Amino acid sequence: MTNIRTVAARAGVSPSTVSRAFARPEVVAEEARRRVFAAAAELGYQPNPVARSLAMGRTGNLGVIVPDIANPFFTPLIKEVQREARRRERSLFVADSDEHVRQELEVALAMARQVDGLVLASSRLPEEDIRAVAALTPVVTVSRVLDGVPAVATPSDRGIGQAVEHLLALGHRRLAYLGGPEESYVTPERHGALHDAAARGGLEVVDLGHFQPRYEPGVRAADLVLAEDVTAVLAYNDQIALGVVNRLTERGVRVPEEISVVGVDDTWIAGLTRPALTSVRVPVGRAGAVAVRMLADPAPGDGHAARESLATELIVRASTGPAPR
Amino acid sequence: MTNIRTVAARAGVSPSTVSRAFARPEVVAEEARRRVFAAAAELGYQPNPVARSLAMGRTGNLGVIVPDIANPFFTPLIKEVQREARRRERSLFVADSDEHVRQELEVALAMARQVDGLVLASSRLPEEDIRAVAALTPVVTVSRVLDGVPAVATPSDRGIGQAVEHLLALGHRRLAYLGGPEESYVTPERHGALHDAAARGGLEVVDLGHFQPRYEPGVRAADLVLAEDVTAVLAYNDQIALGVVNRLTERGVRVPEEISVVGVDDTWIAGLTRPALTSVRVPVGRAGAVAVRMLADPAPGDGHAARESLATELIVRASTGPAPR
DNA sequence: CAGTCGGATGACACCGGTTGCATAGTCGGC
């Protein structure tokens, strides 16, 4: 493969001039630049980004790691991170940890030194592992807050508070809660937000346990819900909620006439299913954009790590209605 | 940041020994290895993958570029590519071209030299651009066939043929076709497969034009469908089909009693909506796995580029039924 | 016309690893 010296020889200039012609064309004289590009074109030369990264100590890449690329919750985040990265002329590499802590660490370590900054979304890593990664490259976490590491938080208290208000206003008094996976950092946070809001408003909450954030566990959960004397369900996320809705419908229970269902995440499927799903919107796209901003334009370090917080809100659709009397 | 020489000094050995201790521990004596690792641990040293890539001429990374990460059609591909990459101890970087040719090229060029191989899924690039990328790094295309470039094809003729048979058997005689985006390589391929099969079986096809492969265009398409005298619809993909189903239902047209709807891609949403969607399954996950195999274990070059072909098949669900009389 | 200034270029030392080759050291065999 051709390198900078080959091109230099062909163009009759020194390697330095070739390097400059590509990196900062304006400092090279017209004539020399022309000859360099001509030689490069003939030889099919392209600067080697790996060598450039090594010499410059920066790669021009950013990375984002999500637990599951297939989870539609993360796609707005990826899209926005990518858009912001592109605006800054950085390439974006995405990686998926398959909801698996061990793989998340491997993937993060593999990526760390090959990017100029890393966005860790909904990381399940233990604190010390996140810190280890942060020691290798600048890191911003999303939906996970850690001392000393810049973060974009998306606290669910407001959105879940609105969901509780909404259900109370519709006359519901007993709610089943389908919790998220035990390993997730967000699980206790959402659980706490719900219990706080419910206690304040006088809504009784029945905890039905932990569920993986996918469709099938929601199907299973629906039957548990029917065994309880509740008129509403709040699910950890939209996929679970969708499983519940479909299973209830199959069993002849009408949504929302007999049971109201609320999801969380407000992924795009929420608006597409019938009935469309009432859901707590998590501004994860904006969170991604903010995270990139924090990575690329770091605020002057005033001692402690940067922190942003983006509120959630309830989006009401067709899966919630007045409680049956 | 600490490098191999710092560690060497601390461990009282030469840089080469440190290098070998990390790269091929078995060739380093017990005692030396112990001291190297001790020194490395104290200094928090990790080998720099960029430097390693430069020296070795390989990065240990694979890349995959998809038109749209948010499109559920591609998630099985990404997942399988990742699984196969991991089996071979390669990291995987995913990138998204935002359904945009210009960005696809940029992304591909940026990635090309930083990976040992690239999977281009449903690429929309002009041939010469794909060849330019393939000149920089080994490339395997998926669902796109090009002379001289290894490829995994997923021809739709069989699956679409089955869909036509299925509809004919149900008594349908006139079908509306909602075509894909004009830029896509797959669009004419699917169109051709449909017209061939329809001509063979005696099914009349009404072409309703080109649609972007998303939900909203499907909603719009539904009203066009109703203006035609047809009893069945075949959509370019599931998202369009879903938009059609939802809009028909809204307008009081029952699916499948009055109109049957068939999608293509068999994404996971197809099974989740009500009625569940009959769809042509494209084995894109397996295609990804095969692509990685072709990249990582290249067949002895027998002159022309490797080629694999994976057949599609119809999955019948609830959105198709007997034609109304 | 000499002196100064500034812009373009080349030489060279890096960046942080890998690797072929030479050498020192160990051990066994005869």
Next chain:
DNA sequence: GCCGACTATGCAACCGGTGTCATCCGACTG
């Protein structure tokens, strides 16, 4: 006790760029 083989290590050249510094040249100034 000497020789050959084999192992573990060090040296130094590379991978393909970047960036600093010195040099050279022409032009401008007084």
